[in-house]
Amino acid sequence: MKISKYLLLAVLFSPLFTSCADYNEQSVDALETGTADFTKYVAVGNSLAAGFQSNALYPEGQAYSYPNFLAQTFRVSSFAQPAIGNGYGDRVDIADLSNPLAPVTTITSLSPGVLPTQPAGGYQNLGIPGAILDDYLGGVRSDAGGNTVDTYLQRLTGSNGPAYAYVLGTSGKTISAYLKEQNPTFVSFWLGNNDILGYVTSGGLRPFTSPTAFAASYASSISDILSSNANMKMAVANIPGVTSIPFATYVGPIAKQLLTASLPASVTSIYASATFYNGVAQLGMAENKFPYAGIPLANLDKPDSAMVLITGQAALGWIGASSAVPGDAAKVTAITNYWKGFIVAATAGTANAIPASVAGAMDNATLAATMKQLITGLYMQTFLVDAPTASAALTARGFDVNFAQPFGLHPHNPIPNQFILDKNEISIAKTVTGLFNGAISQVVAANTAKIAFVDMNSIFKDIVTAGSVTANGVTLRPALGSLFSFDGVHPSNRGHGILTNEIIKAINAKFNSNLPPLMISRIPLGYTVNQNPS
Amino acid sequence: MRLRLLCLGLFLITSTQAFAGGFAIFETSVRVSGMMGAYVADGRDVSTIFFNPAGLAQLSGFQFQAGAVFIAPNTRFRGPLPHSVDETVMESKTFPIPNIYASYQIAEGLTAGLGVYIPFGLGSKWDRNWVGSGIATETGIQTAVVAPTIAYMLPFKEYGEISIGASLQIGVLASAKLERKVYDFGTDGVSLLEGSSEEIYYGYNVGIIYKPMDKLAIGFSYRSQLELNIVGEATFTNLPSSGFINGAKGDLKITTPANWTLGISVRPTEDLTLNLDYVNWGWSSYDTLKVVFREEYRTLAVNEIISPRLYNDTYQLRFGAEYIVRAVNGLTVRGGVGFDNNPVPDETIDPTLPDTDRIIGALGASYYVTPNVGFNLYYTFIRGFERKSDNSANNSIHGYFNTHANIFGAGISLSF
Numbered sequence: 016m017k018i019s020k021y022l023l024l025a026v027l028f029s030p031l032f033t034s035c036a037d038y039n040e041q042s043v044d045a046l047e048t049g050t051a052d053f054t055k056y057v058a059v060g061n062s063l064a065a066g067f068q069s070n071a072l073y074p075e076g077q078a079y080s081y082p083n084f085l086a087q088t089f090r091v092s093s094f095a096q097p098a099i100g101n102g103y104g105d106r107v108d109i110a111d112l113s114n115p116l117a118p119v120t121t122i123t124s125l126s127p128g129v130l131p132t133q134p135a136g137g138y139q140n141l142g143i144p145g146a147i148l149d150d151y152l153g154g155v156r157s158d159a160g161g162n163t164v165d166t167y168l169q170r171l172t173g174s175n176g177p178a179y180a181y182v183l184g185t186s187g188k189t190i191s192a193y194l195k196e197q198n199p200t201f202v203s204f205w206l207g208n209n210d211i212l213g214y215v216t217s218g219g220l221r222p223f224t225s226p227t228a229f230a231a232s233y234a235s236s237i238s239d240i241l242s243s244n245a246n247m248k249m250a251v252a253n254i255p256g257v258t259s260i261p262f263a264t265y266v267g268p269i270a271k272q273l274l275t276a277s278l279p280a281s282v283t284s285i286y287a288s289a290t291f292y293n294g295v296a297q298l299g300m301a302e303n304k305f306p307y308a309g310i311p312l313a314n315l316d317k318p319d320s321a322m323v324l325i326t327g328q329a330a331l332g333w334i335g336a337s338s339a340v341p342g343d344a345a346k347v348t349a350i351t352n353y354w355k356g357f358i359v360a361a362t363a364g365t366a367n368a369i370p371a372s373v374a375g376a377m378d379n380a381t382l383a384a385t386m387k388q389l390i391t392g393l394y395m396q397t398f399l400v401d402a403p404t405a406s407a408a409l410t411a412r413g414f415d416v417n418f419a420q421p422f423g424l425h426p427h428n429p430i431p432n433q434f435i436l437d438k439n440e441i442s443i444a445k446t447v448t449g450l451f452n453g454a455i456s457q458v459v460a461a462n463t464a465k466i467a468f469v470d471m472n473s474i475f476k477d478i479v480t481a482g483s484v485t486a487n488g489v490t491l492r493p494a495l496g497s498l499f500s501f502d503g504v505h506p507s508n509r510g511h512g513i514l515t516n517e518i519i520k521a522i523n524a525k526f527n528s529n530l531p532p533l534m535i536s537r538i539p540l541g542y543t544v545n546q547n548p549s
Numbered sequence: 550m551r552l553r554l555l556c557l558g559l560f561l562i563t564s565t566q567a568f569a570g571g572f573a574i575f576e577t578s579v580r581v582s583g584m585m586g587a588y589v590a591d592g593r594d595v596s597t598i599f600f601n602p603a604g605l606a607q608l609s610g611f612q613f614q615a616g617a618v619f620i621a622p623n624t625r626f627r628g629p630l631p632h633s634v635d636e637t638v639m640e641s642k643t644f645p646i647p648n649i650y651a652s653y654q655i656a657e658g659l660t661a662g663l664g665v666y667i668p669f670g671l672g673s674k675w676d677r678n679w680v681g682s683g684i685a686t687e688t689g690i691q692t693a694v695v696a697p698t699i700a701y702m703l704p705f706k707e708y709g710e711i712s713i714g715a716s717l718q719i720g721v722l723a724s725a726k727l728e729r730k731v732y733d734f735g736t737d738g739v740s741l742l743e744g745s746s747e748e749i750y751y752g753y754n755v756g757i758i759y760k761p762m763d764k765l766a767i768g769f770s771y772r773s774q775l776e777l778n779i780v781g782e783a784t785f786t787n788l789p790s791s792g793f794i795n796g797a798k799g800d801l802k803i804t805t806p807a808n809w810t811l812g813i814s815v816r817p818t819e820d821l822t823l824n825l826d827y828v829n830w831g832w833s834s835y836d837t838l839k840v841v842f843r844e845e846y847r848t849l850a851v852n853e854i855i856s857p858r859l860y861n862d863t864y865q866l867r868f869g870a871e872y873i874v875r876a877v878n879g880l881t882v883r884g885g886v887g888f889d890n891n892p893v894p895d896e897t898i899d900p901t902l903p904d905t906d907r908i909i910g911a912l913g914a915s916y917y918v919t920p921n922v923g924f925n926l927y928y929t930f931i932r933g934f935e936r937k938s939d940n941s942a943n944n945s946i947h948g949y950f951n952t953h954a955n956i957f958g959a960g961i962s963l964s965f
Contacts, residue, residue, distance in 0.1 A: 041949050044631060090632060111791030112789055112792030112793075537683075539732035539733045544791070
């Protein structure tokens with residue numbers, strides 16, 4: 016029968032369409048690793064490596080850390096980052112999305128909850144928020160109170176928060192020891208930022224690491240890693256200009272506009288308290304013997320002259336407040352409360368320690384007298400003079416403390432040092448960064464065959480000069496919510512992508528590898544928004 | 550800042566997993582699809598209302614046909630390159646595409662008809678957490694057209710028969726659904742834009758068939774663009790309400806491509822018909838996809854989202870055959886093969902429409918239980934060529950796309 020012929024035809028036909036392989040076997044192109052071996056990658060670094068963003072460590076930020084990106088690029092099968100539970104720190108969130116590049120921010124306190132235990136293979140991301148260079152080998156340094164402490168151990172015990180304790184456990188192991196247990200074949204090393212960053216973010220209050228000590232420590236740290244494995248290869252990054260970060264540059268232009276508009280035309284300068292410089296004589300800086308600095312309003316947006324730090328935004332609202340004006344009472348209380356906290360912190364651990372309960376009870380006159388005493392003491396300490404000499408010197412410079420003067424507009428009621436980097440401080444920060452980078456370059460040059468050098472300083476400088484960087488159709492500016500997260504210090508998700516691509520470029524150039532760059536546009540923005548979701 | 554947020558591309562709307570190049574559907578007739586849709590010069594079935602309205606002039610009496618095709622696509626993605634070729638299979642789903650055609654001969658050589666069919670459509674659904682979920686998790690477009698048609702055979706036949714026909718396409722349904730994850734504010738954000746047209750849209754279809762002799766026919770038809778004006782409403786889940794306003798309304802305009810078809814139909818014997826069509830699709834009209842929001846959209850600062858599509862014009866080659874099996878009373882069998890080239894350029898290929906060139910094979914049959922009542926069946930297999938995406942613009946995901954589809958159809962024909 017003829018129908019059977021067609022049925023047969025149909026049956027014969029159908030396998031042609033259905034049973035041949037649906038697709039070709041595909042595999043990824045092999046990674047050309049060149050002269051490097053990426054099989055076991057460990058990252059040594061600070062908060063940048065940890066994936067700290069917007070002033071906090073949290074899983075969504077950690078996922079986009081540059082070491083994690085690098086591990087994906089290296090196709091490392093297991094690259095463990097320390098799990099931080101729900102997160103840790105006072106995260107800077109934006110209040111809404113109406114203007115993410117000039118955001119209104121709020122703080123969300125994150126609490127890690129129960130931390131998971133360390134995986135059997137340990138962690139490969141050894142980025143520790145707050146780590147300075149000396150922490151790699153577990154050096155000993157002095158704390159803010161002048162006490163000699165093993166700060167590294169302090170981190171381990173968790174007194175600086177669980178993030179620090181959690182990376183290395185409570186065994187007292189150094190990062191160096193932990194790294195050697197991991198027996199890596201490739202290490203990224205990016206430390207040293209915090210050795211100067213603390214100085215900048217504290218407005219010059221916190222010390223920076225001595226450049227001489229830095230150079231020695233850098234050389235021994237790198238040699239410690241290189242000597243752990245004969246075939247070790249590294250990517251080493253230097254320190255980008257810490258005075259170009261939004262933390263230092265964002266508020267100035269806003270402050271200038273605000274103050275120019277609100278203050279009478281006769282006011283041309285604001286005044287900020289300043290640090291005496293002595294220990295920095297080696298940097299060629301002129302010694303500063305004035306307890307305050309006058310800053311021309313016109314210079315507030317000039318990054319070489321003055322920088323209002325991101326922390327100083329609240330203090331801008333206090334400008335002009337005087338205890339002689341009853342309506343200013345709330346602002347004056349805020350100002351005196353700030354100073355009360357300051358003298359408690361500054362005297363902590365000294366023979367003349369002032370407890371919070373005592374400071375809190377001070378009236379304005381007592382507070383002013385105490386501050387004068389404190390500054391006289393610092394002057395004596397700095398210039399190694401006796402009390403009468405110091406007192407005379409300060410009196411000769413018209414020094415006093417008087418809350419009846421308009422806040423910030425008179426030398427006797429200055430804006431706290433912590434909120435402003437003045438011209439000298441900016442210059443010092445730049446000089447120190449330059450010295451650190453010089454030391455890094457020397458160490459790199461001595462080990463050039465084994466180190467891919469990432470000149471983050473030049474890369475970041477170029478971005479700042481150009482005003483932006485564009486990749487895959489995405490343009491990022493050195494600003495909050497763009498290249499930077501909302502703390503103005505740490506990179507955003509996409510900022511980490513840009514960093515990663517620069518590291519990849521340096522690795523490929525040095526080791527003849529062909530690591531592919533990340534597609535920046537595919538990296539989520541990672542905005543942290545403090546708002547009930549819709 | 551407006552550009553940054555523009556880059557979110559919240560409403561990337563495109564088509565997905567279509568069954569002809571782009572998101573056109575030509576499986577609009579169970580009978581004709583069994584011949585691979587090669588029908589522009591043939592037109593002896595009432596579904597010629599879709600393929601070439603001129604064909605209707607050949608039909609006498611009352612003709613009716615109804616049917617549905619069921620499209621079961623299978624698409625997989627392997628990637629993302631360059632680091633992975635892990636496989637994700639699109640969620641399987643079968644789409645029913647109904648069609649109805651009827652005609653009535655008013656006078657000798659003059660026939661009127663009405664068709665209801667789905668000229669464009671698509672649908673795709675991926676797992677909510679698949680690797681490309683930031684680009685698309687679910688995409689759908691639906692259309693439906695009612696087409697009153699008139700055809701006329703010129704009375705002078707010295708040089709053969711000339712039929713002309715025209716169809717008005719009255720668009721009665723146009724809807725779209727676009728869903729994707731938004732990872733910019735966490736891992737759970739979902740953006741959905743869904744809506745339909747609030748107005749009727751119009752297009753037309755005209756054609757001509759020239760039969761110089763009984764065994765040969767040449768046909769040509771032209772189908773106009775359709776402008777779909779869809780009013781979408783946004784639903785956002787787990788996204789900050791300051792930037793994502795639930796219920797925000799946006800207008801989405803999709804212009805479907807015009808096409809023209811030139812074909813030849815040969816009947817070497819009384820029982821055998823061989824048809825060959827060349828179809829040209831004007832997909833290059835689909836340059837950008839634009840959503841215009843009706844109300845102020847705070848985050849976006851602008852009220853338009855434009856995403857480039859840059860489609861190319863495409864063609865199809867369709868070959869079909871029909872054979873009346875005399876041995877079995879009432880049986881007709883059909884078959885066909887086709888080649889379909891795709892309009893999506895390398896620059897804009899992405900998982901919303903991982904389109905590819907494809908070869909198509911079709912088999913079909915009709916069985917008439919009485920001379921007036923027939924049942925139609927058909928089956929089509931579509932194999933897409935593997936498509937590698939590694940050159941697409943900035944927002945896409947790279948990898949290999951593979952697609953095949955099974956299509957079944959069943960229907961009934963009545964004539965009086």
